[in-house]
Amino acid sequence: MTSRVVRSRRDTAIGLVPTAIMLFPVYWMVNVSLTRQQDMRKDPPDLLPLHPTFTGYRAVLHDQLPYLGTSLLIGLGTVALTLLLAAPAGYALAKLRPPGSGVLGVLLLIAQMIPGIVMAMGFYGIFLNLGVLNRWWGLVVADSTIAVPFGAMIFAAFMSGIPDELLSAATIDGAGRVRTFWSVVLPVSRNAIVTVSLFSFLWSWSDFVFANTLDGGGDARPITLGIYHYIGNNNQEWNAIMATAVVASVPAAVLLVLAQRYVAAGVTAGAVKN
Template sequence: MTTHQLSRPAAAPARTGRRRIAPRTLALAGAAWLLAAVFLLPYLEMVVTALRPADELRDAGYLPRHFAWSAFVDVWRESTLGGNLKVTLLVAGGSTVLALLVALPAAYCTARTRFRGRRLFLLLVLVTQMFQPTSLLVGLYREFYQLDMLNSVWTLILCNAAFNLAFAIWILTAYISSIPVELEEAAMLDGLGRLGVLRRVVLPLAMPGVVTAVIFTFISAWNEFVMGLTLSTDPRSQPLTVGINSFIGNYTVEWNYLFAGSVVAIVPVVVLFALIERHVVSGLTAGSLK
C-alpha cells in the first residue's frame, strides 16, 4: 500500500515596499489639486483681506504683518448687516418651503398621472425656467408697487419661489418616476388615500430628490441680488447680497468690511452644502437608471 504525500503550495513571497502608484493617477491627482487651488485662492484672499488691518490694505505683501478681527466686529456695529442677514434667512427659507409645497404635489401628479397635455405642461415648466428675472423686473416692480408690497419680505419670497419652482418640479418628477408604483398600490390596499401615500410612502423614498430641490432653491434665493436691489429700497429690508454692496462707495471701497461681509454670507451656504452633499448627488442622478 502506497501513500501519496500532498505537496503543499509554496508560500507566496512577502510583499516588500509600498504599492506603486500609476503615473496617470499621480497626474490626475496633481491636476485636481491644482484646479482646487485655483478655485480656492480667491476665497483665501477674501479671508486674508478681511483680517488685514485698515492701515495695511495697500501693502504689497500677500499676508498682513498683523491679523485683526476688528472688521468682523465693526461690520455688525456700524452697518445694517445683521438685519440684512435676517432678511436673507427669511427669504431663502420661506421661498424654499413655498416652492417645495407647490412642487411636490405637482411633480407627483405629473409622474403618476397620464393626463392630456402632460408633455405640454412639462414643456411650459421648462420654458419658465429659461426666463431671467432681469427681463421681468419692470413688470414685477409695477405690479408690487400697485399692491403696496415693495420693501416686503413676502415679495422677495414669492418672486424667488416662482423662479425656482420649475427646477424643483423637474427634479422631483424624475425622482418620483423612479419609485415603483407597486409600493403605492400596496399602501392603498391597506387603506391609505392619495395624500397618505404621498406623505408616508412617496415622500420618505423621494427624500434625496427633495433635499436636492431644497438646497438648490435655498442657494439660489440666498445669492439673489437683482430682485432684492429693485424691489427693496429700504436698507433695513434688503437682503444680505444688497447690504454688502453698500460698502462700495462712489469714490472709496471699504475692502476689509466688504470681504468680512462676504465671508459671513458664504459660510452658511458652504456648511449646509457640505452636510447634505451626498443627498444632492443621489438626487441629481435620479431616474438615470431603470
C-alpha cells in the same frame, strides 16, 4: 512604485491645479477681510495678511446681523413655498400624468431660461400696482419663481423611479392619492427634498437682482444689499466688505458639506432607467 500609484498621483496633481484656481478667489476674500485699510493699496499686495485685523468682522457683527436675519427669513420662506408647490407638481408629473403633462414639462424648462432681470421688471410692475414693494415676503415669492420649476423637475425625475407597486399597495390599503403622496411618496423622497431645499435656499440667499429691484429701499433688506453699507462715492471699506462676504458664505458652505451626499443622489435620480 506601481503604474497605478503613479497614475493616481498624477491625476491628483492635475486635479489640484484647477481646484486651486477656483478656490483662489475664496482665499483672496479671506486675505482681504483681514487686511488693514492702510495696506489695501500696497503694490504688490501682500499674499498673506502680515498685520491681520478683525475690524471688518467686528463691523459685520455690529452692522450686518439684521441683514443676515432677513436673508435667513427669505431663504427659509423660499424653501417652504418651493416645497409646497414643487413636490405635488413633481408627483403629478411622475405618477398621475395628467393630460398635457408633456407640454408642462417643456414649459418648466422654458421658465428656467427667462433672464432674471426680465422677471424682476415684471415683478416690479406687479408689486408697484399692488403696493407691496419693499416686503421680505415679496422676495420669497419672486425667488420661488426660479426655484419651483427646477424643484418640480427634480421631484418628477426622482418620483418616477418609485415603484408603482408601492403606490398600488397603498391604494389597496385604502389610501387615496393625497394620503399616498403624504405617507408613502414624500418619506421615500428625502434625497429630492434635501436637494430642492438646498438649491432653493442658495438661490434666495445669493439673490441680488430681485432684492435690488423689489426691496432696495426697505428696512428689512437681505445681506446682498446690506454689503452696500460699506460702499460710498469716495470710500470703500474693503476689509468690511470682504468680511461680510466671508460671513455670508459660511451658511452656504456648511449646508453644502452637510447635504452633499443627498444632493448627489437627488440630482442623479431618474437618470438611469431599469
